[in-house]
Amino acid sequence: MNDPDPSQPQPETLECLRQLIAFDTTSRNSNLELIEWAASHLRRLGAVLRFSHNTERTKANLFATFGEGPGGLIFSGHTDVVPVDGQNWSSDPFSATIKNDCLYGRGACDMKGFVGVVLGQARLLATARLRKPIHIALTYDEEVGCLGVPRLLQDLHTAGIKPEGCIVGEPSSMRLITAHKGGRIYKCRVRGKAAHSSLTPRAVNAIEYASRLITFINGLALAQESGGPRIEGFDVPHATISTNLIAGGTGGNIVPADCEFMFDYRYLPGTSPDELIVAIQRYATQTLEPAMKRRDFGAGIRFECIGRIPALDDQQHEEIAAWVQSVVGPHEPGKVAYGTEASFFQEAGIPSVVCGPGSIDNAHRPDEFVSFEQLRSCERMVRRLAAKLSR
Ligand SMILES: [Zn+2]
Numbered sequence: 001m002n003d004p005d006p007s008q009p010q011p012e013t014l015e016c017l018r019q020l021i022a023f024d025t026t027s028r029n030s031n032l033e034l035i036e037w038a039a040s041h042l043r044r045l046g047a048v049l050r051f052s053h054n055t056e057r058t059k060a061n062l063f064a065t066f067g068e069g070p071g072g073l074i075f076s077g078h079t080d081v082v083p084v085d086g087q088n089w090s091s092d093p094f095s096a097t098i099k100n101d102c103l104y105g106r107g108a109c110d111m112k113g114f115v116g117v118v119l120g121q122a123r124l125l126a127t128a129r130l131r132k133p134i135h136i137a138l139t140y141d142e143e144v145g146c147l148g149v150p151r152l153l154q155d156l157h158t159a160g161i162k163p164e165g166c167i168v169g170e171p172s173s174m175r176l177i178t179a180h181k182g183g184r185i186y187k188c189r190v191r192g193k194a195a196h197s198s199l200t201p202r203a204v205n206a207i208e209y210a211s212r213l214i215t216f217i218n219g220l221a222l223a224q225e226s227g228g229p230r231i232e233g234f235d236v237p238h239a240t241i242s243t244n245l246i247a248g249g250t251g252g253n254i255v256p257a258d259c260e261f262m263f264d265y266r267y268l269p270g271t272s273p274d275e276l277i278v279a280i281q282r283y284a285t286q287t288l289e290p291a292m293k294r295r296d297f298g299a300g301i302r303f304e305c306i307g308r309i310p311a312l313d314d315q316q317h318e319e320i321a322a323w324v325q326s327v328v329g330p331h332e333p334g335k336v337a338y339g340t341e342a343s344f345f346q347e348a349g350i351p352s353v354v355c356g357p358g359s360i361d362n363a364h365r366p367d368e369f370v371s372f373e374q375l376r377s378c379e380r381m382v383r384r385l386a387a388k389l390s391r
Contacts, residue, residue, distance in 0.1 A: 076136075358371075
């Protein structure tokens with residue numbers, strides 16, 4: 001297929017991207033207007049649509065299919081963006097602004113740029129003589145813990161739809177990303193017993209027990225750093241654990257009854273996250289709690305997992321990786337520190353990689369932008385993959 005102007009993205013791409021940026025889909029807002037707009041665009045071109053919603057039905061995922069039959073390929077992107085609160089923008093973040101062959105706006109790079117390219121290419125997907133289906137997945141609430149994509153995957157599972165591969169278009173400067181770490185965030189509540197601080201033997205000091213647990217967690221982190229498994233290619237080649245938030249106590253002369261803290265665990269692909277978590281819980285239940293309960297039976301420690309992203313493992317998707325590489329050009333696949341929805345697709349049995357326009361350094365920042373060159377390179381990827389799946 002020939003390109004009219006090699007320096008410009010296609011008008012459809014820019015038009016779709018303009019529309020997408022104009023919807024303020026900051027994660028705290030509903031994304032329904034954007035989804036309805038995308039759905040009517042895709043429906044007009046003949047796509048078959050599926051929707052899955054959050055419990056309150058204020059947000060939706062859209063799954064659109066061109067072509068027929070089993071398998072096929074998914075282009076997937078999230079529709080939500082991070083807030084602009086407190087950021088100093090030189091233009092309206094919710095109105096696409098073009099300057100020096102770059103398009104500025106909230107989400108331009110993370111990741112409405114990719115979504116705009118895919119929706120802009122929908123006419124081509126609709127008219128291609130596809131041997132296998134091409135699906136477009138648009139999700140909600142990625143930026144606040146990947147809350148939407150599990151619902152989409154549940155819906156596909158229920159409907160018996162099993163695509164053979166997925167490309168998640170997070171900004172990677174159009175380089176192929178085949179691995180990222182997994183992550184868990186835990187909240188830990190330490191319940192002790194209050195007393196006047198002159199009477200410490202009658203109390204259970206929640207802060208002191210929390211600090212022992214935090215020290216134990218830090219010991220595990222140091223052991224990972226010095227002797228744990230390593231995968232070169234990651235910025236930090238080993239697992240990391242750190243306590244990042246803590247609250248407790250009510251006054252300088254009161255033994256605290258409560259202390260709460262959060263820790264964040266980033267683990268390597270191919271390793272089980274449970275081992276370390278079990279070790280932490282065992283230290284709490286077998287070493288700390290018995291001592292606490294001797295003073296007060298109501299004392300104890302509770303854990304709650306408040307966020308999880310599986311790791312993306314490069315052992316499980318060689319075929320889709322080779323496909324993407326064959327259309328974006330040969331280079332060493334990357335390993336990145338940030339988590340993406342690709343690992344959720346992989347966990348559901350759909351081999352997945354990350355490749356999208358724009359630089360991650362630019363995501364979440366004021367004056368976020370995507371360059372025309374990156375948009376064009378993404379258009380090429382979509383077109384070439386569609387050609388590969390066509391008769
Ligand atoms: Zn993103």
